[in-house]
Amino acid sequence: MSNLKSMIYNCRQATFLIEKRMLGSLTFRERIELRIHLTGCDVCTLYVKQSQKINEMIKQLFKKPENNKVTLEDEFKEAMQQKIQRELNKN
Amino acid sequence: MTESAPDTRQLDPHNWVKHYADYLYLYTITRIKDEEQARDLVQETFLSALEGMERFAGKSSERTWLTAILKNKIIDTYRKRSSGLKIVDVNEPESTAPDFFEADNGHWKKEYAPVSFSMGSEEGLYNKEFNQILQKCMQKLPALWMAVFTMKHLDDATTNNICDELKITASNFWVIIHRAKLNLRACLQKNWI
Secondary structure, three states: OHHHHHHHOOHHHHHHHHHHHHHOOOOHHHHHHHHHHHHHOHHHHHHHHHHHHHHHHHHHHHHOHHHHOOOOOHHHHHHHHHHHHHHHHHO | OOOOOOOOOOOOHHHHHHHHHHHHHHHHHOOOOOHHHHHHHHHHHHHHHHHOHHHOOOOOOHHHHHHHHHHHHHHHHHHHHHOOOOOOOOOOOOOOOOOOEOOOOOOEOHHHOOOOOOOOOHHHHOOHHHHHHHHHHHHOOOHHHHHHHHHHHOOOOOHHHHHHHHOOOHHHHHHHHHHHHHHHHHHHHHHHO
16 A cells, blocks of 8 residues: 555656557556556656657658658769679679 | 569579668668768678578578678667666666656655646647657657667557567666656757757
8 A cells, every 4th residue: 555655646657658658558557556656747748749749750750761861972972883783793 | 583672582692682671771781870970880790691691591582681691780789789778676766867757655756747848739739840859759768668669669569578688678678668758858948849
């Protein structure tokens, strides 16, 4: 019980469980602990919202690299092609 | 006669650069934010592929095969970058990063407690500027954290997989995810408001 009580006020542990819940899964006990904590903690409730948003933004950031159209320079490609050619000619 | 289409089940190294160099480079640069290193990895991929040509079984497309070789090289790079950071003691308080919580009771420290990002509306988050700040904040993360983050969010890799490939334990994985997010969020709060 004292364990549960300290959890109710422990934002460090709560944010840990929030992250774990978002990317994995919680045990039954962890779920209860977190729910109780969030009922009484506005700051961590805001943290949940922000953390989810950050995950979405990261996904977007990763998924849209074509926005800044990255390609290799022709010179580098040329040099690479020559290296490959040399390797192929060895055999 | 079939022109060497990119989905051919045979290897055609003469056309690798033409067909795949840009694709592989893009794949790399989204995972390794270092142009020089990304270029080198693409080149190494082609050279390794040449050496391993007899191991190509024709079961996947040429592009898939090359990407698999590249992926291994990227993970090697993550490992190298993060060597020395590998051991994260779960019980040890953050030593390099600031601790966002009171030591005795785990409450948010006042100066680090989350405050609403933009005028009370989270809508403002969808914003180019915010994206740039996010990118900068991510670059500040330690290499191992960044690797874990990238693999989880970009490749949707399973936790087990990530732990295996980066040689970390499951509990370390969650500690890293937690710390990375706390630091990222704090960095955003500091630079956005």
